[in-house]
Amino acid sequence: MTTAVKDNDTSLMERVNHLTRQARLAAAVFTQYSQEDVDRIVKAMTAAAIENVEKLARAACDETRMGLFEDKMLKNFVASEFHYHQIKDKKTVGIIREFPEDNMVEIAEPVGVILALSPVTNPTSTVIFKAMAAAKTRNSIIFSPHLMAADASNMAARVVYEAAIAAGAPKGFIGWVEKSSRLRRETELMMVHPEVDLIFATGGTGMVKAACSSGKPVLGVGSGNTPVYVHKSTNVRQAAMDIIISKTFDNGTECPSEQTLVVDREIAESLIEQFKEYGCHDCNEEETAKITETIIDARTGGMNYRMVGQPANLIAEKAGITVPPETKIILCEMKGDLRGNKLAVEKLMPVLSYVVVDSVEEGLNRALDINYGGGTGHTAGIFSEDEDVIEQFGTFINAGRIIVNSPTSIGGLGGIYNNLNTTLSFGCGTGGGNITTDNVGIKNLLNYKRVPRRKHFTLSFQTTKNIYINPGSIDHLRNIKTKRAFVVTSRSAARRGHLSMVLERLPQDCRVDVFSEVCEEPEWHTIEAALQVMKQSQPDTVIALGGGSVLDASKVMRLFHDYPDLKLQEIAFNFLDFRHRMAEFPKGVKTQLVAIPTTSGTGSEVTPFAVLKDSKSQRKLSLIDETLLPTVAIIDANLTKTLPRDITADTAFDALTHALEALVSTVASDYTDGLAFEAMRLIFEALPEVLKNPTNVVWRHKLHNASCLAGMAIGNASVGVNHALAHSLGGHYDVPHGRANGVFLVSTLEYNAQIPHKFMVQSCYPLWVADEKYARAAQFLGLDEDGKLAAVGKGEKPHKGNIKQLNLALRRAIYDLSAQCGQPMSIAELGISQEDFAAAMPDLVRGAFEDMAVKTNPAVPLFEDIKDLFINAYPPRQRP
Amino acid sequence: MTEKKKSKDSSIATKDVAQFRLPGPLVKSLDEVDKLLAAGSGDLNLDFSDCTFISVEGLEWLEEMLLRAQSKGVSISFSNVTPSVYKVFKVAHIDSVMGACGLPISGPVC
Structure with missing residues (x-):
């Protein structure tokens, strides 16, 4: 076995390096495996585990002297058969999820090399579970077993590893630390080893804390202290039976198992009688004191680890109490304030404390006392037929699993009593210092690569x-x-x-x-x-x-x-x-x-x-x-x-600005482009005629139509930086909107036709085409190179060579139209003094910068850009 | 499968570079390459065009073979490495293998 390291190897560090290097190479090779490959491997591992459930259960019991052989078998089945059933059809390679509505997929990426700590309480089932999860997700995994269960754990690792290799898994993808007196130290070295990518820690509080301090990503599983509220509405017989099933399961070694019952007074007597009838022993005060002394470590205040997983009669015997040998659970009533009661802690053994309460409120509060007394985020349970009480319990209690009307230990494992994910590792969320409240499994052993496609919003025209x-x-x-x-x-x-x-x-x-x-x-x-x-x-x-x-x-x-x-x-x-x-x-x-x-x-x-x-x-x-x-x-x-002449010209220039800005807007469409082109053409044609003969309704009609068409264009494509400048200037100096627009037009056309300092962030604007569109406008208007209406080049597609010429022609045409109409083309012409303008500059720039109109401009107008546009628009203009 | 070519690099223009095209997946040592190396017939370029899979054993052989080449003063380079195999090299991050792929020995790397 290439991955096994013997105690007599040269040095501890060499052993660690060897194990992690093997795992690293295997993880690298694993990246090439297909879904079919890993599914074949996991199937083989499952079959091998099922074949060996009894042998592994026996080994675990023999080595740890904890728990029940029959229940350890059941756990091995859960870890293999149930786990396999749950994951066999899950995608873990390539695209694993699709989000058609969001136009996005998720692709799986293995996490790499996992260091897995396995506990003394579930030494074989945890290994089977984690090894299968690692294989399914194409990760390498190195097991660091509990010293008291190392041989059993490593036997389980070997069983599934050999089956995996036979099915084509990469050599060394499962490794384990052999039992030795330096196992703990070796684990510590591994926790900080650069080749380890993730620590998957299930075990004692000390090891989990050490893992969390390693600086590595950790899937840590905290300790539990499961409160179970038995509400008066419950069926007492069912509750008693389920709790016995759960608390006696593997002699109480399962961390989600019931630790303290919170029982409504109305049913307390009948519940205890039912427990007794089913073979439990309810201690009197003197016996409770003896049990407390026996199972609680006076030094730490926690449970006495020598009593973990021991049968009830043996614990009673240690406490000096005589009970029948077949006693299932020892019940101890906690009287007075349970927050100071020594028994109100986790007890991984068939000893169950209980407290009697007089109302739902008191019941919830006592359950919270237990929940926050060392088991925050882990598991809780409730027996009730009252949905409102169940909902309240779920709302207040902080637990990753809140098991309803079922045994909490086997219920927590998932798959048997409910549809929780099967697990041997119970995430406790931040309450337990963990990153997840999940029933930890394959989904936690993958990196998820999100591949979003570019959004293409549906553009509409209204x-x-x-x-x-x-x-x-x-x-x-x-x-x-x-x-x-x-x-x-x-x-x-x-x-x-x-x-x-x-x-x-x-x-x-x-x-x-x-x-x-x-x-x-x-x-x-x-x-x-x-x-x-x-x-x-x-x-x-x-x-x-x-x-x-x-x-x-x-x-x-x-x-x-x-x-x-x-x-x-x-x-x-x-x-x-x-x-x-x-x-x-x-x-x-x-x-x-x-x-x-x-x-x-x-x-x-x-x-x-x-x-x-x-x-x-x-x-x-x-x-x-x-x-x-x-x-x-x-x-x-x-x-x-x-309409007076000045208002006619001002408003016509507003419409012209609408057409020009809608044309190059980042949300422009073929629909708005057509409207913008025609609006421009009508303005160039009609405005000079209207100004010559204001009562000529035909030209007025053309101008009126132009305004409406340009309105439809901006109604769907919006405007741009010219409007932002005009809003700011107009607001500050009370300049009519159209006139304010006019003074910037030549500048903003030149600005927008240059490659932007910063391209606009807009999903539906994948190509910067402002200069091309202005060139098309010049062509549509039939402008010659000098900006005169001459019908030259009309209909031809602008090409690189003539785009600049056409842009210049458009600016010249706008200049000429302004001059022809007597429209101001600079801020100076508006009668604003240079001093006043300079003093107002910060406000003007901020006003334009914050204006919503810039959001659809083809370039992001930076603060300095806006300032330059204002400055350039001040002096009287020369023809471009 | 092997042919001799003058190096394109003018600094080693005088040296012959033997070309060897991997026949397919690299799942074990390649005797022909080992023999070329043992014969000391000069620098060697391994063409990965047809190699779409590499096993742990293949990786280990590459690492060990590059070590042998280094001790003999022979330069080994890899060419036409497919993305799936190159990803294996990246995840395995073996310096000598990445060096054979042309990774600079000093300076910032990615």
Whole structure:
């Protein structure tokens, strides 16, 4: 046997090195084995173990002089047959689990070389169990047996090892330390040996503590002190029988076995009588004192190890008590405060203490006393027919296994009385200084390699359902089904005659209320004022008539009218990713919203956005949700004919910015790209004409459409850094939004077309294509190299050689359009002094940096980038 | 199975390097390699292209053979090691074996 080390070898360290090196080579070779290979090996090991259950049980009893031969046989069966049944079909090689919904798989990786400590109480079954688990998971395992059980443990190791080798296992994958006077020292050396990857420690508290101090990963198993609550609702006969089965199992050596019963007074007498009838001895006070003296080590306060696993009559005899030789259990009542009672500890022998209680509360508290008195995290039991009591017990008691209406020792092993994983090692969680509360097994002997595939979110396209688009489409109001309409507008809309155009077209029998107090950048108090009116009028339709501010305000009014309990702050959280956002919007709205834009810029009539100004912080709150989408949009250019020139240009540049930013957004799609391209084309074509002839409804119509198309694009692809800069500048200096957008456009196009300092983190944006997309825009617009509309290269795919040229052409075209429209192209042109601008710079940069708009920009705008963009946008621009 | 090749490395250009292609899984010592080594016929390259499995015995032989080669001043190198066998080498982390795979003797390693 190459792995066995004899005491007469040269030195202890050489022996340790040899054993661990053998295990290391075997672990390395094991990595090549397939699932079929290991399953064949484990099957052979199981068969060999089953063939030898009796021989190994006999060896364990003979060597340790503990426990019962018949029960040791049963344990060997559990460790082999039951364990095999549980693991035989489990995947432990390659992909072992798939998570289709998460697009992820788990692949098993062996842990390597395991140092396994085996206990004196289960010297053969533990070895069978751990060796099979190691083989199943393609690990090497070196057994360090208890000195008092080393021969039996090593016999078990040899039996399964030889069977495994015959089935093709790698040489040396099971090793063991031979019995010697230096076994303990050898184990200590192994615990800190660099070739050992994991310590699997089942055994006495001292060894487990030593393992935990080794600095290695440890699967340690703590000591137990199992409380069992016998509630008055239980069947007394069943409880007595189960407890006897459990506590007498292998003469009480199983650590999950019952240690103290907590018994309701109502059934205490009948339970004890039942125990007596079944052959147990209930001690009187004098006998209890004698038993205590015999089984408790006065020096340590723990159990007397000489009594572990001894039969009840022998323990009684040692205590000077005469009991029949066939006595099953010695019962000792604990009176007074059990927290000071010497018997309230773990007793791995057929001695069972009990305490009588007067209520469920007292029962739970006494069970907690035992549970936290040396057995935290291990095992507990309850006998009850009352589900509520069982649930309470499970809630309060800290145990990895809470066994219900069954024997705790055999129940804890798993497989016989319940479907717990079969084990000989009971994880106790942090309560017992362990890393797991599992019934430790193969799942704890693997490294799990998670292989997540890239997430591909489903992109959607949403917009306002019904859009009426031609001049005169305001007539559609005549067909609106409404009995109570609430018109939201601004004072200027009333002045321009728009309000009367709406009122004239609403059905005769419709009650109409008008709220015309919405001003630029509406604040929450405006919404509240409107909601007061709506509360009275109870509209079925909200008609939003005006620019972006009116439309945004109306969306919020409709939402809060339908959901008055909604809290603004709870739906206005900033977020990194829309799909993971914290804000929870209601599902669906009842009141219809008809949006009638009177400017050609925001596209708010088709977006799920609304922006409000927070009166307290003066910050803008962005609300985003499909519940904000209007039900109907009426795009009637007649309403824009009287729009002043400056507002026409400002709002058109807002729309142009929408198109340009949606185009390169990280969540852009073919759907939004098409809209963005066409919106751009219409603006380049229509804006100069509208400015020349403002009342020409045909060009106004084109511009109005452009705004709506760009709105649909940003409604689904969002905006970018240009908007962040404009929001910050506009908020600070009260610059109209479209105008603020315009001063940055040339800079941000150049910035986004450069290879980013930092690429944007976005799963659905696998390729940085901003420069290519701008080039396509230039082609779509038919720009020549100088940025003039010349229909050159239209339709050709941009290639590396011309992308830069096309980008430049686009910037030149935007510059020229701005110049043609008299639109400011720099911050200086807005009348902001250089000193004031310099002083405001930190606030401006922070404002833009924190703006949600940057989250879909194709490059991450770093703090310095934003500062540079502001600085570069200050001086009057030269043509690019 | 064996052939002579001039080393690609100019520093050892004068030395012949015998090539030996492992015939398949390495589960025991390879007499032919042992004989080549014993004959002192120069440096040797073991081609692992066809070796998709290695046993503990194979690993032990490699380690021992490399020790013998070192004592004779013969350089042994491995080429075309398949990932499954290379992983075995990695997990076993035998210095001489990793050296034959070209791992630098000094400096940071991974």
